[in-house]
Amino acid sequence: xxxxxxxxxxxxxxxxxxxxxxxxxxxxxxxxxxxxxxxxxxxxxxxxxxxxxxxxxxxxxxxxxxxxxxxxxxxxxxxxxxxxxxxxxxxxxxxxxxxxxxxxxxxxxxxxxxxxxxxxxxxxxxxxxxxxxxxxxxxxxxxxxxxxxxxxxxxxxxxxxxxxxxxxxxxxxxxxxxxxxxxxxxxxxxxxxxxxxxxxxxxxxxxxxxxxxxxxxxxxxxxxxxxxxxxxxxxxxxxxxxxxxxxxxxxxxxxxxxxxxxxxxxxxxxxxxxxxxxxxxxxxxxxxxxxxxxxx
Amino acid sequence: xxxxxxxxxxxxxxxxxxxxxxxxxxxxxxxxxxxxxxxxxxxxxxxxxxxxxxxxxxxxxxxxxxxxxxxxxxxxxxxxxxxxxxxxxxxxxxxxxxxxxxxxxxxxxxxxxxxxxxxxxxxxxxxxxxxxxxxxxxxxxxxxxxxxxxxxxxxxxxxxxxxxxxxxxxxxxxxxxxxxxxxxxxxxxxxxxxxxxxxxxxxxxxxxxxxxxxxxxxxxxxxxxxxxxxxxxxxxxxxxxxxxxxxxxxxxxxxxxxxxxxxxxxxxxxxxxxxxxxxxxxxxxxxxxxxxxxxxxxxxxxxxxxxxxxxxxxxxxxxxxxxxxxxxxxxxxxxxxxxxxxxxxxxxxxxxxxxxxxxxxxxxxxxxxxxxxxxxxxxxxxxxxxxxxxxxxxxxxxxxxxxxxxxxxxxxxxxxxxxxxxxxxxxxxxxxxxxxxxxxxxxxxxxxxxxxxxxxxxxxxxxxxxxxxxxxxxxxxxxxxxxxxxxxxxxxxxxxxxxxxxxxx
Numbered sequence: 001x002x003x004x005x006x007x008x009x010x011x012x013x014x015x016x017x018x019x020x021x022x023x024x025x026x027x028x029x030x031x032x033x034x035x036x037x038x039x040x041x042x043x044x045x046x047x048x049x050x051x052x053x054x055x056x057x058x059x060x061x062x063x064x065x066x067x068x069x070x071x072x073x074x075x076x077x078x079x080x081x082x083x084x085x086x087x088x089x090x091x092x093x094x095x096x097x098x099x100x101x102x103x104x105x106x107x108x109x110x111x112x113x114x115x116x117x118x119x120x121x122x123x124x125x126x127x128x129x130x131x132x133x134x135x136x137x138x139x140x141x142x143x144x145x146x147x148x149x150x151x152x153x154x155x156x157x158x159x160x161x162x163x164x165x166x167x168x169x170x171x172x173x174x175x176x177x178x179x180x181x182x183x184x185x186x187x188x189x190x191x192x193x194x195x196x197x198x199x200x201x202x203x204x205x206x207x208x209x210x211x212x213x214x215x216x217x218x219x220x221x222x223x224x225x226x227x228x229x230x231x232x233x234x235x236x237x238x239x240x241x242x243x244x245x246x247x248x249x250x251x252x253x254x255x256x257x258x259x260x261x262x263x264x265x266x267x268x269x270x271x272x273x274x275x276x277x278x279x280x281x282x283x284x285x286x287x288x289x290x291x292x293x294x295x296x
Numbered sequence: 297x298x299x300x301x302x303x304x305x306x307x308x309x310x311x312x313x314x315x316x317x318x319x320x321x322x323x324x325x326x327x328x329x330x331x332x333x334x335x336x337x338x339x340x341x342x343x344x345x346x347x348x349x350x351x352x353x354x355x356x357x358x359x360x361x362x363x364x365x366x367x368x369x370x371x372x373x374x375x376x377x378x379x380x381x382x383x384x385x386x387x388x389x390x391x392x393x394x395x396x397x398x399x400x401x402x403x404x405x406x407x408x409x410x411x412x413x414x415x416x417x418x419x420x421x422x423x424x425x426x427x428x429x430x431x432x433x434x435x436x437x438x439x440x441x442x443x444x445x446x447x448x449x450x451x452x453x454x455x456x457x458x459x460x461x462x463x464x465x466x467x468x469x470x471x472x473x474x475x476x477x478x479x480x481x482x483x484x485x486x487x488x489x490x491x492x493x494x495x496x497x498x499x500x501x502x503x504x505x506x507x508x509x510x511x512x513x514x515x516x517x518x519x520x521x522x523x524x525x526x527x528x529x530x531x532x533x534x535x536x537x538x539x540x541x542x543x544x545x546x547x548x549x550x551x552x553x554x555x556x557x558x559x560x561x562x563x564x565x566x567x568x569x570x571x572x573x574x575x576x577x578x579x580x581x582x583x584x585x586x587x588x589x590x591x592x593x594x595x596x597x598x599x600x601x602x603x604x605x606x607x608x609x610x611x612x613x614x615x616x617x618x619x620x621x622x623x624x625x626x627x628x629x630x631x632x633x634x635x636x637x638x639x640x641x642x643x644x645x646x647x648x649x650x651x652x653x654x655x656x657x658x659x660x661x662x663x664x665x666x667x668x669x670x671x672x673x674x675x676x677x678x679x680x681x682x683x684x685x686x687x688x689x690x691x692x693x694x695x696x697x698x699x700x701x702x703x704x705x706x707x708x709x710x711x712x713x714x715x716x717x718x719x720x721x722x723x724x725x726x727x728x729x730x731x732x733x734x735x736x737x738x739x740x741x742x743x744x745x746x747x748x749x750x751x752x753x754x755x756x757x758x759x760x761x762x763x764x765x766x767x768x769x770x771x772x773x774x775x776x777x778x779x780x781x782x783x784x785x786x787x788x789x790x791x792x793x794x795x796x797x798x799x800x801x
Contacts, residue, residue, distance in 0.1 A: 009596070012696065016591050017598075023588075024606045027664065030621050031609065033632055037624075099364070106361025115354035121362060123791060128369040130718075130787035132725045134754050135776045136372030138761045138769045142384070143375060150327055168368035174361050199353070204302060228614040230728040235762060246616040250732065253620050260624055267617040278612040 038264035058265035078259060081266050083241065084248040088270075091159050091233075091244055092226030095166035096219050103173040104215070108203050110174065111181035112189070122175075129171040134231045140165050141235045162236050162244075166226050173218045180214035181207065217284045220277060227274055245270050310347060314340060328393070373780060380549055380774035386767035388527045388540040395541035396511070396522075399503050399529065404515055408486055408498035414463040414471070421463070421471070423480060425450060425488070425496060433482065440474030447479045468493065549774035562740060562747040562756075563775070570752045573659065574723040578716055580663045585670025590704060592671075593678050611668035619732040622661045649738050651749035658750050662729055666719070673715055677708045714794035721786050725779070730755040753779050 041055035060067045061077045069075050109115070110122060133140065141156070144165070148155015155161060188210075189202040197205070208215075230246045237243050240251075249270070252263035317340045324333035346352045346359060382388075390398065410425040410433075420437035433450040463471070480488040480496055491497035503511040503520070511520040511529055520529040520537055527543040528536035552559045588607060592600050610618065625631045626647040634644045647657045685703050694702070730736055736748035736755050746759050753775060761772035 013597060016594070020588075020591060020603050020607075024603065027610060028606060030618065030625055031613070033625065034621050102360045102364045105357040106359075109354050109357035113354040113357065115358070121358065125362075125365055126791060127784070127787050128365050130721060130783055130790070131369055131373060131780065132722070132783075133369075133372070134725050134727045135757075135779055135783070136369075136376050137758065138379060138773050138776060139372040139375035141762075142379065142769065143372065150323060164368070167364055168372075170361055170364040171369060174365075200303075224614075228616055230616050230731065231758070234731070246614070249616060249620065253623065258624075263620065263624075267621065271613050271617045274614050275609075275612045282608070282612070 034264045034267060037261055038268055040261060058261040059269075061262050062265040062269050078262060079248060079251055080241065081245070081248070081269065084243050084245040085270060087159060087242060088227050088244040088246065091163045091166070092223045094160070094163035095169075095226045096222035098163065099167045099170045099173055099222050100215065100219050102167065103170045103177060103218070104208075105203075106170075107174045107177035107181055108207065110178045112186070112203075112207075113199075122178075125171040125174055129175065133165065133168050137231060137235050140232060144236060156236055157239050157242050158236075159242065162233055163226070165232050165236065166222075166229065169222055169225060173222065176218055176221075177211070177214055180211055184210055213284060217281065220281050224274065224278060314343070317343075376773045376776050376780070379770055380777045381544055381546060382542050382770050383527045383540075383545045383548075384542050384770040384773070387538070388542050388770075390539055390541050392522060392541040392543075395529075395539050396505065396509070398539055399511060399537065400501060400505060402502040403489075403499040404502045405491065405497050405499050408482075408488065409491065410488065410496050412490075412494050412496050414468060414475075415460060416463055423448065423450075423478070424453075424462075425480065433480075435480065438478075440471050440478070442474060442477045444477060445479055446477050447481055449481045450483065452483060545770070549771050550778075552771065553774060553778070558744040559771075562743045562745060565740075566747060566751050566753055566756050569655070569749070570724060573655075573662075573752060574720045576659060577662050577666065577723045578720045580659065581666040581670045581719070582674075582712075582716060584663065584667040585672075586674045586705070586708065588667070588671045589674035589678055590700060593675060607671060608668050610664055611672075615665060615728055616732060618665065619661065619729060622657075622664075623733055626657055648734065651738055654734055654738055654750050658729065658733060661733060662723065662726065665729070666723075670719075673712060674708060677711055678704060680711075681707050714790050717786055717790050717794075721783055724752070724783070724786075725754045726752060727754045727758055731758065 038058050039054050039056070041053060041057060057067050057069070057075070061075070062081050064077050064080065064082045066074055066076045110118065144154065144158075144161045145156050147161070148158070152158075153160055154164070184207060189206050192202040192206045193199070227244075228246055229244075233244050234247045237247060240248075243251075245266075249263060249266055252259040252266065317336060321333045321336050324330075324336060343359075346355050408427070410427045413424045413426075415422045415424060417437040420439050422437050423435040425433040432453045434453040435448045435450050438446070438448055468475075475490050478490065482488065486498050487500065488496040489499045491499075500514060502514055504514060506512055506519070509522060512518070513520060513531075518531055520531055522528075522541070523530045524543050525545075526536065526540070527545075528538075528540040530536055553563050554560050591597065592604055592607075594600075625633050628634060628644060628646050628648060631647075634647075638644050645653050647653050681704065685707075686699060689699055689703060730750060730752055734748070734750045736746075736751035736759060738750075739746065739748040746763065747756055751759070757772045757775045757779070760766075760768050760775070
């Protein structure tokens with residue numbers, strides 16, 4: 001950049017560095033704290049950032065193992081954390097798969113075909129996307145409660161109903177995938193059509209393989225969304241064995257029984273894979289996020 | 297045209313789901329929902345039409361996604377609106393038919409009560425009853441395997457034994473499910489039902505159904521009429537009978553929110569705070585985000601990659617983990633934040649019990665959670681600003697502040713505006729934050745409904761529906777519907793004002 005370097009530039013840089021470092025220190029302080037707490041013996045919040053003694057008791061509990069404390073008592077894990085993680089993954093996986101499958105073909109039609117009502121439908125989807133499921137909590141609960149009277153595996157306290165409730169994200173996914181399809185040149189499918197492929201074959205064998213990146217992004221977005229969702233899950237799930245991690249981890253922090261250390265270990269255990277997925281895919285996710293979604 | 301495997305697989309899937317759909321029709325019909333059954337048939341017929349008619353080819357692709365959007369978003373919204381006009385709450389959970397059934401199944405215990413002994417006769421059983429005066433009755437041999445109510449007639453008997461030994465206790469336990477279904481009918485017509493393990497007692501329905509849908513109170517006499525305004529069966533004097541049932545109350549819930557001071561007063565306070573929270577938060581995250589983005593886009597600055605990574609961290613960690621962490625850090629007695637403040641300034645602010653402090657804490661935490669998103673957006677948008685503008689301003693001798701306010705900010709505002717609106721809408725409905733951080737507290741002390749200083753409209757709704765003992769789903773739905781209206785307005789504004797940007801996104 002052909003900017004004339006002034007003397008003040010050095011000072012500015014220094015101010016920037018100091019400012020950024022201070023800000024980052026404040027930002028990551030909570031994370032350092034939580035790591036420290038998970039390694040400290042006992043369920044106390046207080047203490048210095050660097051623990052005086054290190055104990056893995058909380059980690060053992062989080063991993064579902066019991067340990068013997070200093071007085072010789074056997075301490076059992078208070079909650080089935082690994083089961084909760086498994087539940088979360090199951091729900092997130094089902095909902096991500098279902099919503100991806102449902103949205104792919106629509107996105108294809110919106111990107112490549114002409115039909116009546118196309119513009120209105122696209123705008124309608126955009127409007128639907130703005131409605132958060134939080135607002136329909138009562139209706140979601142009442143609907144699944146009713147359905148559960150007839151179809152028990154789709155009622156309250158069922159992972160399938162939760163996964164289906166998350167499927168409301170399709171509107172947003174259709175828009176994301178359509179945007180990507182728009183950027184893929186149509187000529188390739190046209191060539192396939194000339195060779196005698198049906199629109200369906202052109203879609204499956206030509207367009208879909210090229211769209212794998214966006215499909216992965218949408219899947220990851222939906223998966224992460226399902227893993228971290230709190231409100232709907234808190235309404236639909238009650239049984240301790242059925243909880244997802246997002247609601248289950250709250251049980252550690254009741255006012256009367258503040259299992260700070262156990263929570264810390266659980267949080268890190270759950271947070272590391274999620275954060276890792278997020279970090280690895282962030283470059284692609286960010287472009288998807290810019291298209292209109294906000295973190296939940 | 298060659299058909300691939302895929303076609304056959306899809307066709308098979310289609311037929312299976314069609315059959316599954318048809319299987320639901322009699323189910324609905326049996327559940328006394330003929331409207332659903334009819335609707336199901338119409339939907340299936342439409343599906344068959346769309347997936348076989350060549351004219352509807354494009355719709356074959358569109359339908360799954362659109363249908364999912366309708367079923368999973370539009371339907372709950374419509375249902376919410378529907379509930380908001382009823383009195384659906386924990387006192388009015390059932391439909392009128394179900395409430396009537398529940399009342400008809402209520403029984404009152406009569407005076408007659410007898411001891412029971414069970415004698416086996418092959419794989420069948422005889423029931424022997426004796427009243428307190430020593431009079432005996434015996435039934436014919438019956439299999440105790442019924443799953444529905446089974447009427448067993450009794451005959452008077454004088455023989456007190458001669459049946460062998462009665463069934464042992466442990467076998468009696470095994471026979472409980474069958475015994476529960478036995479209705480022993482005495483010669484005079486009195487019906488006896490099991491009241492404890494070895495005792496049967498007279499019981500009769502507490503209410504009987506009249507032809508006009510009203511109930512007659514068997515014990516006290518008197519007619520109970522369903523009141524379709526209050527949603528209860530009521531006596532002539534107005535006494536109400538639990539459980540109530542759902543009725544249409546028209547605008548009553550909305551009326552309560554806007555006219556009844558006990559409801560509209562907290563509603564207005566919460567509404568004001570929700571607007572303030574969403575706008576302040578959007579502004580704060582945007583301000584921090586854009587400043588950080590400008591710094592990180594300054595090419596002369598070293599370690600930009602490392603800084604970016606660190607600054608991005610709050611966004612990558614799931615909110616359900618980071619919010620409780622803050623809850624702990626802000627803890628008034630044990631939290632690190634007060635520990636530090638106490639060391640430096642000698643103060644221990646009560647973050648959770650003082651309304652103003654609680655509000656600022658909520659804002660602080662959410663800004664921490666939200667700034668990385670804004671930062672990423674701004675970084676992308678700043679990259680798109682042509683370099684020449686900055687070169688020209690450098691030649692004119694402009695400093696960084698002039699650059700920022702004259703070039704960067706104006707050029708970013710236009711493309712980021714729709715995203716700011718989206719962020720506003722998101723924070724307007726940020727239930728997760730409130731539920732996990734303060735649960736709405738500190739609570740107002742002067743209101744009848746549960747409401748607190750940090751409650752947003754959604755968390756207020758959530759409390760009315762799922763936490764308050766009243767569980768007033770209808771009132772909660774009415775509030776939700778009002779919020780829907782606000783969100784819909786925002787959505788339409790977004791769509792109208794920023795159409796061009798949206799199409800490019």
